[in-house]
Amino acid sequence: MYNDNPTINNLKDKSVDESRQGEALDLKTPNTEGGKKFYIESYGCAMNFSDSEIVASILSKEGYSSCTTFTDADLILINTCSIREKAEKNVRQRLRVFDKTKDKKPGVLVGVLGCMAERLKTKFLEEEKLVDMVVGPDAYRDLPKLIAEADDGGKGVNVFLSREETYADISPVRLGSNGVTAFISITRGCDNMCSFCVVPFTRGRERSREPFSIVAEAQDLVNRGYREVTLLGQNVDSYKWKNPETEEMVTFARLLEMVAQVDPRMRVRFSTSHPKDLNNEVLYTITKYHNICNYIHLPVQSGNSRILELMNRTYDREWYKERIDKIYEVIPDCTISSDIITGFCTETDEDHKDTLSLIEYSNFILSYMFKYSERPGTIAHRKYEDDVPEEVKKKRLTEIVDLQNALSLKSNLKDVGETFEVLIEGDSKKSADEFRGRNQYNKMLVFPKNEGLKPGDYVFVKVRDVNSATLLGDIVKHHETFNA
Ligand code: 5AD
Ligand code: SF4
Numbered sequence: 001m002y003n004d005n006p007t008i009n010n011l012k013d014k015s016v017d018e019s020r021q022g023e024a025l026d027l028k029t030p031n032t033e034g035g036k037k038f039y040i041e042s043y044g045c046a047m048n049f050s051d052s053e054i055v056a057s058i059l060s061k062e063g064y065s066s067c068t069t070f071t072d073a074d075l076i077l078i079n080t081c082s083i084r085e086k087a088e089k090n091v092r093q094r095l096r097v098f099d100k101t102k103d104k105k106p107g108v109l110v111g112v113l114g115c116m117a118e119r120l121k122t123k124f125l126e127e128e129k130l131v132d133m134v135v136g137p138d139a140y141r142d143l144p145k146l147i148a149e150a151d152d153g154g155k156g157v158n159v160f161l162s163r164e165e166t167y168a169d170i171s172p173v174r175l176g177s178n179g180v181t182a183f184i185s186i187t188r189g190c191d192n193m194c195s196f197c198v199v200p201f202t203r204g205r206e207r208s209r210e211p212f213s214i215v216a217e218a219q220d221l222v223n224r225g226y227r228e229v230t231l232l233g234q235n236v237d238s239y240k241w242k243n244p245e246t247e248e249m250v251t252f253a254r255l256l257e258m259v260a261q262v263d264p265r266m267r268v269r270f271s272t273s274h275p276k277d278l279n280n281e282v283l284y285t286i287t288k289y290h291n292i293c294n295y296i297h298l299p300v301q302s303g304n305s306r307i308l309e310l311m312n313r314t315y316d317r318e319w320y321k322e323r324i325d326k327i328y329e330v331i332p333d334c335t336i337s338s339d340i341i342t343g344f345c346t347e348t349d350e351d352h353k354d355t356l357s358l359i360e361y362s363n364f365i366l367s368y369m370f371k372y373s374e375r376p377g378t379i380a381h382r383k384y385e386d387d388v389p390e391e392v393k394k395k396r397l398t399e400i401v402d403l404q405n406a407l408s409l410k411s412n413l414k415d416v417g418e419t420f421e422v423l424i425e426g427d428s429k430k431s432a433d434e435f436r437g438r439n440q441y442n443k444m445l446v447f448p449k450n451e452g453l454k455p456g457d458y459v460f461v462k463v464r465d466v467n468s469a470t471l472l473g474d475i476v477k478h479h480e481t482f483n484a
Contacts, residue, residue: 038064039073040175043091044081046232046271047203048114050183052079053172055113055140060173062144071101075109075147080116082198084373091116092128099130109150111135111143115202119377121159137188137203138162161189161204168213171220178426180456182226184217185209186255187233192274194301195312195379196341196372199234206234208241211250211258218262227423227456228267231259236270237277253281260289265458267423267440268292272299272339275323276314283330293440294331298323299339299368303358304351307344312379317358324362335411335441337366342400343393344372345384352396356403365411365441367404371397405468412443412466419462419476420445424455437461445471453478 038059042052055077056066070076076098081087091112098110111133112124118136125131132150135143139158146156166188174182190199191206218229233239239252250258252270260268268289273282273296286292302308305316315323327334340355359367371393374386420439428434428446435453436446439461447461459478463471 036064036074037067037072038075038077039067039070040077040079041070041094042079044079044083044087044115046183046230047185047188047234048079048081049175050172050185050232051114051137051140052077053175053183054167054170055079055143056173056175057170058140058143062147066175070098071105073108075111076101077111077113080112080114082115082119082202082375084370084375086373088116095128095131102130109133109147111146111150111156113137113140115198118159118161118202119198122157125155125157132156134159136161138165140167141165162207163205164207166207166209168209171217178455179225180423180425181228181230182221183230183232184214184221184259185232186214186236187239190234191238192235192314193312193379195310195383196344196375198375198378201377203234206238208239211241211255214255215258215262218259218266222263222266225456227265227458228269229259231256231268231270234272235274235277237273237279237282251281252277253279253285256282256285256292257289260285260292264291266291269295269442271297273297275300275320278323280326280330283327286334287331293442294334295337295440295442296327296334297337297339298327300355300358300362301339301341302344302347302351303355304347305354307347307351307354310346310380310384311341311344317354320358321361333441335365335443336362337368337442338362338364339368339370340400341370341372342396343388345380345386345388347372347388347396352399356399359400359403359407363407363411364404365408365443367400369397369400369404409466409468412468412471415443415463415471416466417463419460420471420473422447422459422461424453424457424459426455435459439471443471444469445473447473447475450475450478 040052040055042049067073078091078094080091102108109132110130112131113135114137117134124134133146133156135146136159138161142158146158149156187206187208189204189206193200221229237252239255241250268291275298278298286294300320301311301313303317308316327336374381422437422439422445424435424437428436433449434446435449436444438444445461457478459475461473462476463473465472
C-alpha cells in the first residue's frame with residue numbers, strides 16, 4: 001500500500017486509487033485573490049494522502065488557497081514517508097529542488113510533515129538548513145501557529161504524538177479528487193510493533209475515531225456525488241470505540257455495517273487488515289451487504305513461520321492459511337491481495353520457498369512486494385543483523401514478482417467473457433474515448449464510452465481481453481442506481 005515514488009497528491013499505487021494517477025492537485029477552496037498560496041506534495045501510504053486533505057482543510061480556514069506548481073507557492077509542504085530508505089531518499093532529493101525556489105523567493109516557507117518529521121524531529125533542521133517547519137502527524141492543528149513562528153524568522157516545530165488526536169471534527173478538503181472515490185480515516189497509529197516497521201514510532205499509539213463522525217463524513221460524500229469510500233487505518237480490524245453513555249462497544253464489523261447502511265449506492269472498501277485481527281464477523285458482514293466489496297488486502301509479509309515470529313507478526317503460516325481458507329469459504333468469490341517483504345534478517349532459500357508457496361496457496365490477485373530495508377530504531381535494527389546480501393534480496397524479489405504476475409494474469413484470464421458491475425472513475429489513461437473504473441474485486445477495467453454516462457455511474461462491462469494489470473471490455477448495460 002505504500003509508494004516510494006514522488007507523486008503530487010495522486011497515487012501511483014493502484015490498489016489504493018488508480019483514478020488519481022497523473023492528476024494535478026485540484027483543491028476546491030475559494031481562490032482568495034491575492035491571498036497566500038500553499039502547495040502540498042505527498043509520499044507513501046494512503047494515510048498520508050488522507051492527512052494532506054486534513055492539512056488542506058486547516059490551511060483553507062486560514063485563508064490559504066492551493067496551487068499546483070510549487071514555484072507559485074508561499075508555503076511548500078512535503079508530507080513524508082519513512083517506511084523504507086528509498087522513500088526517505090526521494091524526499092531529500094525533492095528538498096534540494098525546493099531549496100532552489102527558496103533562493104529565488106526568499107519569503108517562501110518550506111515545511112516537512114509526516115513520518116520523517118516525526119522520526120528525525122529537530123535533527124531535520126540541523127540536516128536541512130532551509131526547512132522552516134517540522135510537523136509530526138498528530139500536530140497538524142498547530143500548523144497556523146507554527147507558520148506564524150516561521151514567518152517571524154524562527155523555526156516551527158511540533159512532533160508530539162498524541163493518544164487522542166483523530167482529527168474527527170475536521171472535514172477533509174479532497175485533493176486531486178476524481179469526485180467519485182474517497183478515503184475516510186478511521187484509526188490512527190499502530191500498536192503492533194512488527195519488528196521491521198517504523199510506523200509505531202512515527203505515528204504513535206493506535207486510537208479509533210468516534211464512529212458518528214465517520215458515518216457523517218460518508219453521508220456528506222454521498223450527498224456530494226461520491227460513490228466509493230475506503231475506510232483507512234494501519235490495522236482497521238482492531239478498530240474499537242466505546243460509547244461513553246451506553247457503554248456499547250463498536251467493533252470494526254459494526255462500523256463497516258454502519259457505513260454500508262449510509263447508502264446502497266456507495267461502495268465500501270477498507271484497508272489494511274492484519275491477519276491476527278480479521279475475524280469471521282467481518283467476513284459475515286461483507287456477505288450481508290451488496291455494497292461492501294468482496295476484496296481484502298491481507299498482508300502476509302512472509303510465508304515462513306520462523307521468519308514471521310522474528311517479524312513479530314503474532315501469527316504463523318498455518319494461521320494465515322486458515323484465514324485464507326475461511327475467507328474463500330465464507331465469500332467464495334472474494335479476491336485477496338498482500339504485502340510481502342523479501343530478504344528479512346536470517347531468511348534462507350528454504351524460507352523464501354515457503355513465501356512462494358504461500359503466495360500460490362493464497363492465490364493473491366495482487367501483491368506489493370519489497371526488499372527488506374532496515375529502519376533505524378526498529379526492533380529488527382536493534383536485535384537482528386540485516387544479513388541477506390542485496391543481490392540475494394534482488395533475486396528473491398524477482399522470483400516473487402514473477403510468480404505474482406503469473407497469478408494476476410491467470411486470475412484475469414478467468415474473467416474473459418464475464419460481466420462485472422463497474423463504477424466509472426474517469427477517463428482511461430490512454431484515451432479520452434474510454435472510461436476506466438473498478439469492479440468490486442479491485443480490478444481495473446477499461447472500456448469505450450457510451451453517451452450520457454459519467455464518472456460516478458455504475459455500468460455492466462463484459463470483459464473481452466486482459467493483461468496482468470487491466471481488464472478490457474465493453475459496456476453491456478448501465479443503470480442509475482446501485483441495485484437497479
Ligand atoms: N522494509 C521493507 N518493507 C517494509 N514494509 C514495512 N516496513 C518495511 C521495511 N522496513 C512493508 C510491509 C508493509 C508495507 C506497508 O510496507 O510489507 O505491509
Ligand atoms: Fe507496521 Fe505492522 Fe503496524 Fe503495519 S501492522 S503499520 S507493518 S507495525
